[in-house]
Amino acid sequence: MNETGQLYLCGTPIGNLGDITYRAVEMLRAADVIAAEDTRHTRGLLAHYDIHTPMVSYHEHNKEEKGAELIARMQAGETVVCVSDAGLPGIADPGGDLARRAVAAGIPVTPLPGANAALSALICAGLPLDGFAFVGFLPRKDKKRRELLSRVAAYPETLIFYEAPHRLRETLAVLAEILGAERRACAARELTKRFEEFRRMTLGELCAHYRENEPRGEFVLIVAGADEDAPYADAAAPQMSxxxxxxxxxxxxxxxxxxxxxxxxxxxxxxxxxxxxxxxxx
Incomplete structure (x- = not known):
């Protein structure tokens, strides 16, 4: 009988293809199979590093079926490397589900650390780093979105959100409404790419800027936590007209x-x- 295989969760570049570790490249070459969120996207990365390991598609819509197949392959002794389109698997993608299945099956799970959009934006935002809360993508439905934001509005930790360009204006508007237009924030886009940009201002100012300028690229929004000394953080305080x-x-x-x-x-x-x-x- 073969020994149990292993699952590697591999960080991949969020923009610049050079932002991948030597160890990650070596494991991508040595693995039996690569579980990729989008095989077309990952194929470009593999071609850049002359990697010819077979791939299988593993994403949100097939994770039940493919997850079971990948677990069976690892139980048969194979090594699987899971990658997302960019960054660390499991952060706002289905890689976490595969990791939970592997842990439950007694299969070793090992990280191959690498780039991450949330932390890359956080460390450059100029906001407090002593504590942070990753929120990720907000719910699409307005009621659930507002419920979530109402819950995190009082968090003292710096908040991290992901957002797509076509929903950015709507998201900034509701953030300004619920968290406060004066809340300090940073909109980071095109991280590690040619047109990388960090726009550091209040949520109200970000709303105004992107109302007049078309949002382009994937965004990470870093928002300051609630500050008891700041007037905008006190919901009971009278609001200026x-x-x-x-x-x-x-x-x-x-x-x-x-x-x-x-x-x-x-x-x-x-x-x-x-x-x-x-x-x-x-």
């Missing part, structure tokens, strides 16, 4: 146009909305 925001900026020495721009950023709305609201109150 639009006119009060505007007046405060005027009092600070801003011209009318600049005061409207900053008020729009504070509240996560357009300058046109600010102008019309002030006009209605005049």
């Amino acid at each position: 639009l006119a009060e925001h505007y007046a405060a900026h005027i009092a600070a020495g801003c011209g009318k146009k600049e005061a409207m721009r900053r008020t729009a950023q504070d509240l996560g709305i357009s300058r046109r909305d600010v102008y019309q609201a002030l006009l209605a109150e005049a």
